[in-house]
Amino acid sequence: MKAMLCKELGHPSKMVLEEVPSPIPGKKEVLISVKACSVNFPDTLMIQGLYQFKPPMPFSPGSDVAGVVKAVGEGVKHLKPGDDVFGLVAHGGFAEEVVVPAASVFPKPPMMDYKTAASFMMAYGTSYHALKDRANLKEGETLLVLGASGGVGLAAVELGKQMGAKVIAAASTQEKLDVCKQYGADELINYKEEDLKKRVKELTGGKGANVVYDPVGGDYTEAALRATAWEGRFLIVGFPAGIAKIPMNLPLLKGCQIVGVFWGSFAQRAPQDNMKNTMDLITMFGKGKLKPYIHGVYSLADSRQALIDMMDRKVKGKVIIEP
Numbered sequence: 001m002k003a004m005l006c007k008e009l010g011h012p013s014k015m016v017l018e019e020v021p022s023p024i025p026g027k028k029e030v031l032i033s034v035k036a037c038s039v040n041f042p043d044t045l046m047i048q049g050l051y052q053f054k055p056p057m058p059f060s061p062g063s064d065v066a067g068v069v070k071a072v073g074e075g076v077k078h079l080k081p082g083d084d085v086f087g088l089v090a091h092g093g094f095a096e097e098v099v100v101p102a103a104s105v106f107p108k109p110p111m112m113d114y115k116t117a118a119s120f121m122m123a124y125g126t127s128y129h130a131l132k133d134r135a136n137l138k139e140g141e142t143l144l145v146l147g148a149s150g151g152v153g154l155a156a157v158e159l160g161k162q163m164g165a166k167v168i169a170a171a172s173t174q175e176k177l178d179v180c181k182q183y184g185a186d187e188l189i190n191y192k193e194e195d196l197k198k199r200v201k202e203l204t205g206g207k208g209a210n211v212v213y214d215p216v217g218g219d220y221t222e223a224a225l226r227a228t229a230w231e232g233r234f235l236i237v238g239f240p241a242g243i244a245k246i247p248m249n250l251p252l253l254k255g256c257q258i259v260g261v262f263w264g265s266f267a268q269r270a271p272q273d274n275m276k277n278t279m280d281l282i283t284m285f286g287k288g289k290l291k292p293y294i295h296g297v298y299s300l301a302d303s304r305q306a307l308i309d310m311m312d313r314k315v316k317g318k319v320i321i322e323p
Contacts, residue, residue: 001095002018002020002323004016004061004303004304005058006046006047006060010047011048012044012304013308015307017300023099024071026074026099028075030079030085030087030101031099032098032100034067034095034096034097034323038062039303039306039315040122041151042238044310047061047307059091062094062321063091064086065089066084066085066112066117066118067084067086068082069083076102088104089104094300095323112285116292116294120285120292122152123154123155124159124292125267126155128280129263130261134259135233140164140165140166142210143211144200146213147216148176148180148185150215153169153171154293154316156213157180158183158184159290162284167186168187168200168204169181169187170220170224171190177190179293196220196224208232208254211234213235214237215238215240216238217238217242218239222244225246225256228254230254230255234256234257237261292317294317298319298320299322300321300322303321
């Protein structure tokens with residue numbers, strides 16, 4: 001089979017497409033013939049050695065996969081060869097075949113195509129866990145989403161609306177904000193051109209946002225924290241713009257919580273809770289309430305460019321690799 005391999009940490013251009021042996025599923029594992037794999041920002045960090053998890057080299061990036069079960073290992077009862085599935089793996093999705101833990105593989109609903117299924121797990125899983133389990137977002141509250149046009153950000157906009165919140169979407173260009181508006185955002189902030197804190201305060205009558213969803217980091221973190229309401233919940237999801245140094249007097253003055261969101265660890269530590277969340281999301285999708293935004297589709301040979309576009313922040317929603 002073919003796989004896009006990281007043999008040397010650094011820029012995506014250093015990756016190589018090679019023929020490698022097909023993997024063999026072990027106990028409670030599933031071998032999937034990959035039909036689609038989405039690109040996530042952690043993939044760009046992993047190939048540079050900047051992610052908290054560092055796989056042994058050579059490795060293929062790619063976590064969100066969809067395809068057809070080719071073989072199952074010992075102890076797998078809920079799946080069989082030929083089943084259409086989607087699932088999550090630590091890495092290895094930029095390949096024609098990948099082995100995935102059986103507990104992280106789900107039957108693909110018939111109404112989902114492979115591209116949609118590959119866009120689903122990480123973006124919606126992260127955002128639903130963040131808003132439901134970590135923030136306890138309530139109907140009528142105000143949700144501020146930074147990086148709102150990205151994969152997890154756009155999922156947070158959709159889910160926030162489904163949970164009854166007023167959603168303020170913040171992004172860096174009008175084009176990105178237009179997509180957020182299509183996905184239900186009530187208010188828009190271009191934080192390249194507007195004062196983030198001031199604008200949030202204006203849009204909330206001076207109260208601030210009850211929940212802040214921050215997958216961006218950098219300079220925007222402190223500004224958004226200063227725009228958080230009394231007893232608000234500030235969700236730390238990611239930091240492609242850098243890890244912010246937060247004045248710790250701010251949580252005290254606002255009586256607010258700063259809450260970490262690490263969905264991958266949650267899925268491993270609480271698989272039954274994650275299963276329930278996944279079933280909730282599939283139900284919402286089946287009712288037409290969720291629809292991943294597909295920015296573009298790349299071949300396996302072009303997956304280096306997909307990673308470059310992600311690093312350059314040219315992507316809205318999700319990009320897909322089709323082996």
